[in-house]
Amino acid sequence: MSDESAPAPFEVKRWQTYVPCLHYNWQPNKPFVVTAVVGARAEVWDPTGGQRMGGHRWVALRNLHATNKTGQGKERRTGWYLHCEPPADPVRQELCGSCFTWKDREQFGVLAHGFGHSTCVPCKAEIEKRYGR
Structure with missing residues (x-):
């Protein structure tokens, strides 16, 4: 007998985007895109750059x-x-570099x-509102 209320197992997949749970000086605090999953690590790509535009690293x-909350409902401090x-349709969809x-x-x-x-249109409107046209 299966428990229908049990959440589906979390799976890291190529092209998922991730954002930091909390920001610390010692932790890279930028969002990134998963480009590959190999064993217990994921290769990630940061389109916003850093020292090099489009830097790759392993995480x-x-x-x-899956969420920024622990099983007890507290906010995660790391990761x-x-x-x-x-993307549902890789041919028709694009990644917004502002909101990921x-x-x-x-x-x-x-x-x-x-x-x-x-x-994207909402991010462009926010940029124009904040910095002008």
Whole structure:
């Protein structure tokens, strides 16, 4: 007999986006995209760069979580949590480089060449509101 209320097991997949649970000086605090899962590690890519534009690094799978809450409902202090699942249609969807969300190409205010460098309409409006046109 199966328990229908049990949550589905969490699986790290290629093209998922993650954001940090909390920000610390010693922890890279930028969102990233999973590009590969190998054993107990995930290769991740940061489209916003850092020292190098589009930097790759490895993260242990134990540091990636389905939510920013623990099983007891407390906020996690370390690691990253799932922000967005992989694109449903990789041909029609693009990654917004501002909010790290996969959206249909028609939902972008700026479409740039290069994965993760486009800006969706809501993010573009926020940027224009904050910094002007």
